[in-house]
Amino acid sequence: MAISQKYPYTGKEVLITRTFDAPIEKVWKAWTDAQSFQKWWGPKGSAVTIMRFDLKPDGMCLYNMAAAPGQPQLLWAKFVYKEVDAPNKLVFINAFSDENGGTTGNPWIPVWPLEIINELTLEEQDGKTLLTLRGHPINASAEEIKAFEGAQAGMEQGFAGTWEKLDQFLAA
Amino acid sequence: MVKRYSSLDSELDLIFGALSDSTRRDILKRNAKKEMSVTDIAKPYDLSLPAVSKHLKVLENAKLIQKHRDGKMYLVTLSPNALMEASDYLRSYEALWNDRLDRLEQYLHSLPQ
Numbered sequence A: 001m002a003i004s005q006k007y008p009y010t011g012k013e014v015l016i017t018r019t020f021d022a023p024i025e026k027v028w029k030a031w032t033d034a035q036s037f038q039k040w041w042g043p044k045g046s047a048v049t050i051m052r053f054d055l056k057p058d059g060m061c062l063y064n065m066a067a068a069p070g071q072p073q074l075l076w077a078k079f080v081y082k083e084v085d086a087p088n089k090l091v092f093i094n095a096f097s098d099e100n101g102g103t104t105g106n107p108w109i110p111v112w113p114l115e116i117i118n119e120l121t122l123e124e125q126d127g128k129t130l131l132t133l134r135g136h137p138i139n140a141s142a143e144e145i146k147a148f149e150g151a152q153a154g155m156e157q158g159f160a161g162t163w164e165k166l167d168q169f170l171a172a
Numbered sequence B: 001m002v003k004r005y006s007s008l009d010s011e012l013d014l015i016f017g018a019l020s021d022s023t024r025r026d027i028l029k030r031n032a033k034k035e036m037s038v039t040d041i042a043k044p045y046d047l048s049l050p051a052v053s054k055h056l057k058v059l060e061n062a063k064l065i066q067k068h069r070d071g072k073m074y075l076v077t078l079s080p081n082a083l084m085e086a087s088d089y090l091r092s093y094e095a096l097w098n099d100r101l102d103r104l105e106q107y108l109h110s111l112p113q
Helices: A024-032 A034-040 A142-150 A153-171 B008-019 B022-033 B038-042 B049-061 B080-091 B093-110
Strands: A014-020 A047-053 A060-066 A073-085 A089-097 A115-125 A128-138 B065-070 B073-078
Touching: A014 B093, A024 A034, A024 A115, A024 A128, A024 B093, A034 A047, A034 A060, A034 B093, A128 A142, A128 B093, B008 B022, B008 B049, B022 B038, B022 B049, B022 B065, B022 B073, B038 B049, B038 B073, B049 B065
Parallel strands: none
Antiparallel strands: A014 A128, A047 A060, A060 A073, A073 A089, A089 A115, A115 A128, B065 B073
């Protein structure tokens, strides 16, 4: 069942597709094996440490992130898996959390949905893998949904250039 | 200190507001290289200490810097990584996912065949 039926939502969802030049098992493992997952999940240069990894419905992946190895932790976050259907489908709720896995707000955006449900599907096509990700807030207020919708593609054009300049400025 | 604002736009206003002033940009630039005391930061400017503190407060509210006490002194550090992570979110949630998938792609390429 699609997440839009199981977790009703009428706003604008995130829909991203990407084809990876890798067999489906490898892509699945990158998401579902703790050692593999922590190698790519965090922003470039950051250090993700997985503290709990329980890949089953209602099981939790709890991790923290530091700006670089050896640096203090910037944040804690978690996945709560809802469906695990190897190697084709992974449904999980993503949220910021405290170190015990308790749900907390986005540390940078005061008004932001606490929980976002994501449906990841993988399909093999001629040795390549098509990844489709759909995501939307759950249990969110109207204001939080508005923030989520506002943060989608529309904002990028206005701000991307500014952020690039800022990055360059700070690197100078 | 955690401040709550009414919308995403307010958060952006804070950041861009903080960066709209040349003294504050200069403070960030100097501070990017090392941790500094408030007195050190104030030195090159023809400004009173309270005026400099006010600029720092604006930067702190926008979460561009962090202040912590060391004995009698306040030390200021830049939070560029927090800023860059925040910028991913603020730029666009979709861009955040695209960045993640870029890294997944690089990771998959790095694996042996």
